[in-house]
Amino acid sequence: MQYSHNRVETRKVEAKLHTTVLEVGPRDRLQNEDRVLAPDERITFIARCVDAGARRIEAVSFVNPKRVPQMAGAEEVMAGVPRRDGVSYSGLVLNRRGLDRALDAGVDEVNVVLVASDTFSVRNQGSTMTEMLDAWDGIAAAAHDAGVPAGVTIAVAFGCPFEGETPPERVAEIARRAHAAGASEIAIADTIGVGVPAQVRDLTARVREAAPGTPLRFHFHNTRNTGYANALTAVDLGVTTLDASTGGFGGCPFAPAATGNIATEDLLYALHRSGVETGIDMAAVTETGTWLAGLLGKPAPALLGRAGGHPPR
Numbered sequence: 001m002q003y004s005h006n007r008v009e010t011r012k013v014e015a016k017l018h019t020t021v022l023e024v025g026p027r028d029r030l031q032n033e034d035r036v037l038a039p040d041e042r043i044t045f046i047a048r049c050v051d052a053g054a055r056r057i058e059a060v061s062f063v064n065p066k067r068v069p070q071m072a073g074a075e076e077v078m079a080g081v082p083r084r085d086g087v088s089y090s091g092l093v094l095n096r097r098g099l100d101r102a103l104d105a106g107v108d109e110v111n112v113v114l115v116a117s118d119t120f121s122v123r124n125q126g127s128t129m130t131e132m133l134d135a136w137d138g139i140a141a142a143a144h145d146a147g148v149p150a151g152v153t154i155a156v157a158f159g160c161p162f163e164g165e166t167p168p169e170r171v172a173e174i175a176r177r178a179h180a181a182g183a184s185e186i187a188i189a190d191t192i193g194v195g196v197p198a199q200v201r202d203l204t205a206r207v208r209e210a211a212p213g214t215p216l217r218f219h220f221h222n223t224r225n226t227g228y229a230n231a232l233t234a235v236d237l238g239v240t241t242l243d244a245s246t247g248g249f250g251g252c253p254f255a256p257a258a259t260g261n262i263a264t265e266d267l268l269y270a271l272h273r274s275g276v277e278t279g280i281d282m283a284a285v286t287e288t289g290t291w292l293a294g295l296l297g298k299p300a301p302a303l304l305g306r307a308g309g310h311p312p313r
Contacts, residue, residue, distance in 0.1 A: 017276045019235055022056040022217065023049045023264060025245040025292075026077075027092055035296050039073040043080040045292065046089075049246065050082050052284035054264075056241075058111065059089040062098035078105040090151075094125050094132075099139050102148075109149040111187075112136050114178065116170050117160035120191075120255070124155070133177050140181040149184035153219060157188045157203060158195035161255050168199075172206040179211030186214050187243065190230065192258045193223025197233040204237045219243040220262045221250070222301070227262040228270055235276060242267065247289035248301035263302030265289055269309060282309060 026046050037045070046059055059081060065072035074091065081089060091107040093099045102110050114132050115121035121129050136152065143150035157171045175186050188203050200218070207216060218234045220227040220243070231242050248263030268282040286304050293300040 017235070018240065019271055019276050019278055020056060020241045021054065021264060021267060021271075021278050021280055022058065022090075022241055022243045023054040023246065024058040024219070024243045024261060025049070025247065025249065025264070027058040027061050036072075037295065039076040039080065041295060042073075042077050045246075045288070046077070046081050048284070048288045048291070050084060050087055052288065053278070053280035055086050055279065056088050056090070058243075059091065060102075060105070060107070061092040062101040062105075063092065063094055075101065075105045078107065093139060094127075095135055096138060096142065099142055103143075103146050107148065109151065109184065110139070110143055111151050111153055112139055113153045113155050113189075114174050115155040116166045116174060117156050117163045119162040120156050120160050123162070124255075129174075133174070136178065137181050140178075140183065144182055150182075151185035151187065151217075152178040152183045153187040153189050154178075155189045156191045156255075158190040158199050159192060161192050161258070168202055168206055171203055172210040175207040175214075176210040179214050183211070183214055185217055185241070186211055187217040187219050189219035189243075190221055190227070191219075192255050193221035193227060195220070195230055196226050197229055200230050200233045201237065204234065204239065215241065217241040217243065221258060221260065222248065222262050223259045228267065231262060231267055232270060232274065235271070235274075246285055246302075247292045247305075249292070249296070260301050263289065263300070263304070265302050265304040269304055273310075283313070 026042055049057055060074035060077050062074050088108040090109040090111050091102040093102050093110050118128050140150045154171055154174050156166055159166050178186055216239050218239055220230050244264040244267045245261035246264045248260045250260035265282055265286040268280055271278055289300045289302050290305050
């Protein structure tokens with residue numbers, strides 16, 4: 001009986017697992033939609049995310065609006081987002097001009113996309129991998145001087161729609177270069193949703209070796225219905241930050257057939273039922289997903305809005 005009592009006491013003092021869900025809907029989701037949301041609608045979307053408990057939000061993209069018109073008005077959006085303690089807003093930048101805009105707009109962190117395939121990099125960003133790595137070095141130094149964390153997302157890390165399989169050694173080398181320039185965080189992105197858990201395990205090990213001590217994040221799309229399995233695998237490996245998009249909308253305008261990000265509400269269901277805390281209200285996110293679907297005039301890919309949680313409320 002003494003042994004049983006000790007086991008109970010041990011369980012009581014175990015630290016609960018916590019995962020940060022970075023809400024990427026306002027940027028990665030909206031950039032692929034036919035209906036362009038006005039800045040005030042995007043501000044409302046972001047405010048709803050904050051009210052639901054999201055504390056890291058990729059709010060805007062400082063790219064050429066002629067290439068991605070859905071992201072126009074980034075400065076106006078940043079001027080209107082709610083500023084609360086503990087809430088961090090990030091902006092996507094691809095060059096020094098974008099960084100200057102982001103800093104002037106008052107972002108809390110910047111995210112730079114480095115693509116692990118030349119063909120996709122040129123189509124997506126108009127620059128080769130080498131050119132983007134060189135640009136990254138300058139962006140990282142300037143962001144550091146400004147006191148703003150600069151992280152990297154390695155796109156098409158699991159596979160490219162034009163070149164096929166992405167060599168994992170290339171992903172590790174990009175991570176090594178990002179780490180050398182002082183990346184605050186490295187995100188590994190399955191941009192087109194081809195990854196499986198075995199790749200998550202492999203890339204996690206490689207990137208941790210290439211960039212020791214740099215926080216790791218994952219970004220999954222659910223194109224082939226493996227996104228949630230991949231996310232839970234990452235959590236099992238000790239990854240504590242995952243990207244997700246309310247409603248499960250999203251995609252990339254330069255990636256043929258790519259579908260949405262894993263849905264924030266569906267990810268929350270999987271995490272919460274697995275005993276992982278996030279600090280985000282699943283019901284509130286689900287309501288926002290339904291609201292967003294109404295704005296866009298299309299059903300949300302997320303399933304929780306249709307099936308509901310469990311047990312039923």
